[in-house]
Every structure is written in structure tokens, then in C-alpha cells.
Amino acid sequence: MRLYQALGLQAKEIITVVGAGGKTSALICLARELAAVGHRVVVAPTTKMLLSQLRQLAEPVITRDTASLAAGVAAGLKRENLVTCGSGITDQGKVAGLDAAGVAALADLDIDYLLLEGDGAAGALLKAPAGHEPVIPPVTTLVVTVAGLPVLGRPLSLPFVHRPRLAAGLLGREEGSLVTAHDVARLLAHPHGGRKGVPPAARWVVLLNQAESYTALQAGREIAGAILAAGDDGVITDVTAISFTGGTRTINRVVLGAVATPAPVRQVLLRQAVPPGPVGVIVLAAGAGERYGGDKQLLSIAGQPMVRRAVATALAAVPGNVVVVLGHEAGRVAAALGGLAVNIAYNPGYRRGLSTSLQAGLAALGPESRAALFVLADQPGVTPEVITKLAGAYRQEGKKIIAPVYQGRRGNPVLIDRALWPEILALQGDVGAREIIRAHPEEVLTVAVDCPGIVKDIDTPSDYQAWLEEKRGGAGKCGIW
Incomplete structure (x- = not known):
């Protein structure tokens, strides 16, 4: 991003x-x-700025005359789309700032x-x-x-x-x-x-x-x-x-x-309109989708990008405390989330594996979060009811790991208590919450849900085609699969 x-x-x-x-x-x-x-960009100080700093961008146009300043910047923009300027050079080697007239003259240019x-x-x-x-x-x-x-x-x-x-x-x-x-x-x-x-x-x-x-x-x-x-x-x-x-x-x-x-x-x-609660949701959407061939997060699911559907699902269940972890094509994915009240975390190390995205998500949660619920952006079949049920089980049962089960198969999303976060922070490579679950079987609470979406990812083009065919054939349980 x-x-x-x-x-x-x-x-x-x-x-x-x-x-x-x-x-x-x-x-x-x-x-x-x-x-x-x-x-077309123009850069200038309104107080003072080192000449060497402006020169990192472009040799500045320097003049105290407002008309000459505007003319010089306009001429510079015909050659390049980045121009710097100022009203003079001080004895300390600093560029003197523009006054109100200078700013107004530049604002009138085609920039x-x-x-x-x-x-x-x-x-x-x-x-x-x-x-x-x-x-x-x-x-x-x-x-x-x-x-x-x-x-x-x-x-x-x-x-x-x-x-x-x-x-x-x-x-x-x-x-x-x-x-x-x-x-x-x-x-x-x-x-x-x-x-x-x-x-x-x-x-x-x-x-x-x-x-x-x-x-x-x-x-x-x-x-x-x-x-x-x-x-x-x-x-x-x-x-x-x-x-x-x-x-x-x-x-x-x-x-x-x-x-x-x-x-x-x-x-x-x-800024969130709703105060954050004790359970924060982390939507993992940083991957490059290599098995799919790229840009998987932006696949159309029921008329909207898949990542937006996952985030909207999380917001419907836990408004006010949703983080989305981005990496590959972060700018495009972030644009697909426009208008949604979520916090975005960028993971610059996403190519090093899933563990880095888990860690970036945890860093983005505030101190009020006692647990993190990790949602995969490529599971469009997960519903708000699943997330709500997992969060409710955490509050009521006192276990540190909560996972959903559909017809005997454990799936995602998975909730992990803050007490276990240090172990997530110690993970390396392309490993996720499964390692934490294996290490603490006594802390695992499985919650039965009537939603096959928790065990179905869209990883490949054939997965996506299966989803489209299922949709054309009529919605199954959970309204999707």
C-alpha cells in the first residue's frame, strides 16, 4: 500500500x-x-526547508516574484510532472517558504x-x-x-x-x-x-x-x-x-x-462508530493467490469482490473491531474495501508466509482485545452467525482456542486468546494457527455449526468454478455452499 x-x-x-x-x-x-x-505535483515549504532536501526531488524554482514563480513552475511542469520551488535561499542554505500569494498562484496552475x-x-x-x-x-x-x-x-x-x-x-x-x-x-x-x-x-x-x-x-x-x-x-x-x-x-x-x-x-x-469489544477479528487477505494464478481476493462473489464479502461478514458479526491484513496488490484490495469501517494492516513480509500475516494482524488490535478471531478472506461461505457463535462460546466457556466443526470436520475461522499470542509471534514461515492448536489440545473447544463454508476455500480456478456452479444450482446451507 x-x-x-x-x-x-x-x-x-x-x-x-x-x-x-x-x-x-x-x-x-x-x-x-x-x-x-x-x-502533476509541486512541492514547497511555507516556512524553511533545506535546499538539499528539495533537491532530492528536483532542482527548485527560486524567486520572490509571484508571477515569475508561477511561470517558472508552469515551465517546469512541461518537462517533468514533479517540480519544487521556494521564494529564496537563506544564508543557512535553506529554501525560504511561500507566502499566501505564492500558494494561491500555484494553486491556480494545472496541477x-x-x-x-x-x-x-x-x-x-x-x-x-x-x-x-x-x-x-x-x-x-x-x-x-x-x-x-x-x-x-x-x-x-x-x-x-x-x-x-x-x-x-x-x-x-x-x-x-x-x-x-x-x-x-x-x-x-x-x-x-x-x-x-x-x-x-x-x-x-x-x-x-x-x-x-x-x-x-x-x-x-x-x-x-x-x-x-x-x-x-x-x-x-x-x-x-x-x-x-x-x-x-x-x-x-x-x-x-x-x-x-x-x-x-x-x-x-x-474512527469507529461502535466501541471495540473483547474479541477482535483479523481478516487475512495478504496472499498472492499463487495456486489460483493471482488476484484471488478480487474475484467476484455474488456481485462483490471476495475480500469485501469476507470483511462485510466480519463487520456484521463484530462491528467496531475488524482488522484486514493486506500484502499482495494491497492498493487494489484496499480500494475494494472502500466505505467499510475497518482498520487496515499492511504486511510487507507477506511472501515469507502466513505467520507474518498473523503477526501483523495481532499488532493491529488494540489493548481492549482479549482474543483474536482469524478469518480467511478466501472462505466466502462463512456467515456472520458462525463468527458470532464462536465469539459467544469464548465468552461463556473460558477456553483459549475456539474452532468450528461441520459434520465432524474442523475448519475456520479460529479464535485464539491473548495468552497464546506470544506463541503466534514466535512462528516463522508459512504456518498458521494449526500449530498453536496442536500444542494446546486441552485448551481447544470445538463448536458445531451448520455451515459447510468453514471447510471450503477458494484456492484454485476449479474451486471458483465449483462455487459458481453451486450458486447457479441454488444456494445450499449457509446460503452459499
Whole structure:
């Protein structure tokens, strides 16, 4: 999945990127992605930006005259679809930012995206803005606030936090105290912190960068949950016990990323209308479908992509706590899920086997999840009733592994309690929950279901043809098989 897809970009956007912990890297990543797919992109600062950073994209057009700036950028776009610019060069080798007139002149050009860097952070991982920043033009349609997850556990001081005195004041904390997930969430959601200067009509997205380990992803998930639950006042009382009541939200998306790597997006979390419960559903949809010949997730099942059918089934049973793990053709598969209230986790190591997708899914679940129910995207015959029955058995029976059985055959999905997650995290290669089941037979509870879909995958073209023929012949049990 590409960063521009994770951010939910629309057509003809003016995007201002602010914050710390990889802000410039995010801007460069986004510009390159958009240009690579044929969009006309212009990049500029509104404060100051190192000349060397802009030169990573293109030699900038530099002039203080607004008309000359617009003419120079327009000429550059006739040669290339990615142009950088600024209003001057300072004695420190930085490119001076555009004023409101310069931004307006560029916005009037025939471009698709204007990307602006709206403040500086002196290489820190987290920041609090000074009085004069960020510089976000009112015409901005999307603000992206960036923070670096490695700030967790670091002192609230330089070089880790830019303007630590201001940050400490906003948080009511002492300078030098260790930064917690609660601190990061509160600072980013604060109207004088990460939300400062966001125009009323603009969308706002938080990018938590350097989310490359399971620990970082879990911390990012907690921070994201708190930010998404905060109201207009930015008040967050407890990062692990989020209230879903309160003021109007101004954010509906948080991205966990690693923008300096070949896999810049790791998770996309959306604001949920329903509070998550103790059972989280992980839909596994990362595979390349090699036995089928590719693009299996997008097969048409009853008029919709197979992956969308699986996710809709999960949402019908467990609204508010569904994660979809993507890998192969992640952008296309994510597009097929448009409009569904799910969190997306990207598994950059999906080619190393199923175990990596299980682990990516667990990292995407929040602390409220006491168990994970793994759903296979290539089992369109599974119904919401199966998922509901498994989750209910878990709550009532106290077993750590719950599996469905149809006419004596055990199938999927399978539910596994959090106590056994460390064993999943230790798996390697193309192995799945079956290994955990074998290791703990005393913890297995099988639940009889009247649904043959739990034992039928679509792995090959012949499987798909069998499904189509079954459908033409009339629905069987479960309405599918």
C-alpha cells in the first residue's frame, strides 16, 4: 500500500505536512508516489526547508516574484510532472517558504497536488509548535501531522522533543520526564499541539512514523485509538480506556508508517462508530493467490469482490473491531474495501508466509482485545452467525482456542486468546494457527455449526468454478455452499 492511498487523498488537493519524526521524509515519499503514477505535483515549504532536501526531488524554482514563480513552475511542469520551488535561499542554505500569494498562484496552475511543508523540527521525533507556526494556508484541504514513535520512553527534552518547554506546558509534565503513549496522544490531539492551525474545512490525518516493530505498532495502535476518540477540545483522559462520547471529532484516520522504507504504510486506523469489544477479528487477505494464478481476493462473489464479502461478514458479526491484513496488490484490495469501517494492516513480509500475516494482524488490535478471531478472506461461505457463535462460546466457556466443526470436520475461522499470542509471534514461515492448536489440545473447544463454508476455500480456478456452479444450482446451507 502506498502512502497516498493510506492518507485517503482526493483529487486536486493542497496538502500541508507538519510535525516531527519524519515529516520531510513523508513529504518526499508522497511526492514521489504521486509523480510515479502520473500526477502533476509541486512541492514547497511555507516556512524553511533545506535546499538539499528539495533537491532530492528536483532542482527548485527560486524567486520572490509571484508571477515569475508561477511561470517558472508552469515551465517546469512541461518537462517533468514533479517540480519544487521556494521564494529564496537563506544564508543557512535553506529554501525560504511561500507566502499566501505564492500558494494561491500555484494553486491556480494545472496541477494535481500541491505539497507544502509547514514547519520545522530540527530533527526531533516530536514537537510542540511555537507561536509563529505551523504555517498552514487557509486553502489547505488536508493537514498531515507527523510524529516519530521512537520518542516513546525518551526524555521530554532535546534532541528528542523540539521545544520541550512548550510541550511540557501543554502536557502538564516536567521537562526531562519520559515520554509515554499517553503524552504523544495528548500532544497530537491538543488544539495548540498537533491540531494547531488546521483550517476548519480541511481534513486532518496523523501519521505515526517508524512503526517497524511489533512493539512500535502496538504503541502506535494505542496512540491512534486515543486520538481518534478525542473531541474538539483534544481531551484524552486515558489512552487505554477511551470514551466514545464527547465532542465532534475532526479526525477519522491515523496512519502507522515507515516512510523511509520500501513499505511506507503499515497500518491504517479509522474512527469507529461502535466501541471495540473483547474479541477482535483479523481478516487475512495478504496472499498472492499463487495456486489460483493471482488476484484471488478480487474475484467476484455474488456481485462483490471476495475480500469485501469476507470483511462485510466480519463487520456484521463484530462491528467496531475488524482488522484486514493486506500484502499482495494491497492498493487494489484496499480500494475494494472502500466505505467499510475497518482498520487496515499492511504486511510487507507477506511472501515469507502466513505467520507474518498473523503477526501483523495481532499488532493491529488494540489493548481492549482479549482474543483474536482469524478469518480467511478466501472462505466466502462463512456467515456472520458462525463468527458470532464462536465469539459467544469464548465468552461463556473460558477456553483459549475456539474452532468450528461441520459434520465432524474442523475448519475456520479460529479464535485464539491473548495468552497464546506470544506463541503466534514466535512462528516463522508459512504456518498458521494449526500449530498453536496442536500444542494446546486441552485448551481447544470445538463448536458445531451448520455451515459447510468453514471447510471450503477458494484456492484454485476449479474451486471458483465449483462455487459458481453451486450458486447457479441454488444456494445450499449457509446460503452459499
